[in-house]
Amino acid sequence: RLNTKTTEPPCTPGGWPIVGHAPGLIGDSCKLWDVINDLANKSYDIGGVVSASIGPRTVYIVTDPDDSFTVVNTCLEKDGFYDFAKPWLGEGLVTGKYSIWKNHRKFLNPAFSQILLDTFMGVFNSQSRKLVKDLEKEVGKGLFDHWTYTRHNALETICLTALGVDFTDTNLNSQYVEATEQILGTIVERFMKFWWHSPYTFAWSKLKKKQDALLKTLHNMSYTVLQKRKSEFNGNICAERSIIPGTKFKAFMDLLLELSVEKGVFNDREIREHVDTMIVGGHDTSANVLMFTMILLGSHPEAQEKVYAEIQEVLGGDRDVEKTDLSKMVYLEAVLKESMRVFTIVPVLARKLDKDVKLKNYTLSAGRTCFLFVFGLHKHPVWGPDVNEFKPERWLEPGRLPDNPNAFAAFSVGRRQCIGKAYALMSMKTTLAHLIRSYRIKADHTKVRLKIDVMLKPDSGHCVSIERRT
Numbered sequence: 001r002l003n004t005k006t007t008e009p010p011c012t013p014g015g016w017p018i019v020g021h022a023p024g025l026i027g028d029s030c031k032l033w034d035v036i037n038d039l040a041n042k043s044y045d046i047g048g049v050v051s052a053s054i055g056p057r058t059v060y061i062v063t064d065p066d067d068s069f070t071v072v073n074t075c076l077e078k079d080g081f082y083d084f085a086k087p088w089l090g091e092g093l094v095t096g097k098y099s100i101w102k103n104h105r106k107f108l109n110p111a112f113s114q115i116l117l118d119t120f121m122g123v124f125n126s127q128s129r130k131l132v133k134d135l136e137k138e139v140g141k142g143l144f145d146h147w148t149y150t151r152h153n154a155l156e157t158i159c160l161t162a163l164g165v166d167f168t169d170t171n172l173n174s175q176y177v178e179a180t181e182q183i184l185g186t187i188v189e190r191f192m193k194f195w196w197h198s199p200y201t202f203a204w205s206k207l208k209k210k211q212d213a214l215l216k217t218l219h220n221m222s223y224t225v226l227q228k229r230k231s232e233f234n235g236n237i238c239a240e241r242s243i244i245p246g247t248k249f250k251a252f253m254d255l256l257l258e259l260s261v262e263k264g265v266f267n268d269r270e271i272r273e274h275v276d277t278m279i280v281g282g283h284d285t286s287a288n289v290l291m292f293t294m295i296l297l298g299s300h301p302e303a304q305e306k307v308y309a310e311i312q313e314v315l316g317g318d319r320d321v322e323k324t325d326l327s328k329m330v331y332l333e334a335v336l337k338e339s340m341r342v343f344t345i346v347p348v349l350a351r352k353l354d355k356d357v358k359l360k361n362y363t364l365s366a367g368r369t370c371f372l373f374v375f376g377l378h379k380h381p382v383w384g385p386d387v388n389e390f391k392p393e394r395w396l397e398p399g400r401l402p403d404n405p406n407a408f409a410a411f412s413v414g415r416r417q418c419i420g421k422a423y424a425l426m427s428m429k430t431t432l433a434h435l436i437r438s439y440r441i442k443a444d445h446t447k448v449r450l451k452i453d454v455m456l457k458p459d460s461g462h463c464v465s466i467e468r469r470t
């Protein structure tokens, strides 16, 4: 397929008549990861922007940090591929239409203010201690699937903090974790099978039936949260609900209920969609970063010992992490950022181009899809010759970082960036501080085979082992 405009980015080779590059997507989610990695590597030599076609639609792929920044700031509408997740997340913040998102984000931002997040430190600490305790049974037993532990723990944490419900150790928790993994799998499977992209063909597929069954489990959780909190809210309608007395700050769920019950801003469906979005956005992400960070620290003992030394210096004995400790854990923060660079857990974002977008060397045409390969930004040659190595130190020497700060976009950049970034960093630092002072981790990151299930994941578990620190 020839590009019609000379300012169009070059077309990636290997397209077929009519179906374009779509056959290359067919396979499993490990193969898909290999295909898009290969595409990113090839894009660097030709300016970091390429086009491809999936059936009749032309899509762009951007791996250049400057151009990627231009796209996210120019076009705020999520691409039609996000509609694959709409039966689950509706018009919640991740998948929502721009016209809805811009108001809802404004309403919800206060639930993530620092003053409010600080009040979660108690839960972050108790949940971290719980994780340490849960892991005790794996000490000295060889390789095990640590991801199961981080996911359950992170799900409980988001429920206890933002949503204000305690689902600790309930069946609902396990069913939800399982259903989340499976539904993300169905979304990727639909993407790979281009004949199911249309809602009309998809409606007849077995995959749609599977998705509908999973949605029952997932929505059951959000409805349970909603009903539980709504009845508490109604029974207590006149009481002072602000979490920090004397301030207007309210945790996410209290804010949602206030905006719907008292102010009529959200209807029941909208609240449910925000709750669903917050549950998945708030747990699967941090749990994955923790899982990959444990693998990387287990594979780099010298970095792990530096983290341990820093924790000992900042915390001294076995006390809880306090909010003022977090900013002192400088090396740990570098480890987390480097981990998110090396294993970019949200590897691809997609925007709908609602206008022509002029980049450094090309112009992208309105109406098309633009895939932002965030993992491609993170492996771009601007990071230097050691781009493929895990080197937390690069974050501590500003001269070693790319000139463009947007070359790091693990939480996305611009107005639609992650609302939970500060929450995530606080909870992950607290968890790692407790974990690393209790256990020595061993792993080999070179053995991990990756797959893309919307998020980046290892194809199989059992990647780490732990020993108690004496």
Ligand code: HEM
Residues within 6 Å of the ligand: 093, 094, 105, 158, 162, 277, 278, 281, 282, 283, 285, 286, 289, 340, 345, 346, 349, 350, 409, 410, 411, 412, 415, 416, 417, 418, 419, 420, 421, 423, 424
């Ligand atoms: C290390 C952990 C996390 C990572 C790497 C991460 C990454 C991201 C990324 C890349 C986006 C943009 C998605 C897109 O444009 O399609 C995003 C959006 C979002 N994240 Fe996170 N996230 C993390 C943790 C969290 C947490 C803890 C929460 C909630 C407590 C959260 C809630 C959200 C929400 C609601 C959005 C949509 C924001 C909007 O469009 O207004 N995330 N996140």
